[in-house]
Amino acid sequence: MHLLNPNVPPIDTISPSDYQELTAVWEASVRATHHFLEEKDIQFFKPLILNEFLAQLEVRCVRENSKILGFVGIADGKVEMLFLHPDARGKGIGKQLLRYAISELNATEVDVNEQNDKAVGFYLHNGFVVESRSELDGMGKPFPLLHMGLKK
Numbered sequence: 001m002h003l004l005n006p007n008v009p010p011i012d013t014i015s016p017s018d019y020q021e022l023t024a025v026w027e028a029s030v031r032a033t034h035h036f037l038e039e040k041d042i043q044f045f046k047p048l049i050l051n052e053f054l055a056q057l058e059v060r061c062v063r064e065n066s067k068i069l070g071f072v073g074i075a076d077g078k079v080e081m082l083f084l085h086p087d088a089r090g091k092g093i094g095k096q097l098l099r100y101a102i103s104e105l106n107a108t109e110v111d112v113n114e115q116n117d118k119a120v121g122f123y124l125h126n127g128f129v130v131e132s133r134s135e136l137d138g139m140g141k142p143f144p145l146l147h148m149g150l151k152k
Contacts (some may be wrong), residue, residue, distance in 0.1 A: 029083040079110040
């Protein structure tokens, strides 16, 4: 699988000093794509992303002029996060991050908010299939998830 898109900056590592910027990218992305979330939901998740979740993941990003445009976070073969700044959408960055996660970090699974049609379509287009569904997200909140796996 060809990883490098010459129009996309290379995949980069992150450090804890990047967590604030990663959280800002997460928030901008969520506000642009997760229209089913209310402000209270964003404020609930934001400190968890910053203070807990990022540290538990293998995270890679794409930067341009030292600014993070998007990132992917993997744990135990599962894409736990893939978020792009809204200004970076449609440029192949998400696809490059996902291909890297699959080929270099052995990701084969992802849970996607069912209400996030664009994300569901993105994963379907990139070789994933819906394997099951749950009514609640991982935090027990009423945001249905599609549990997807890479086509075998």
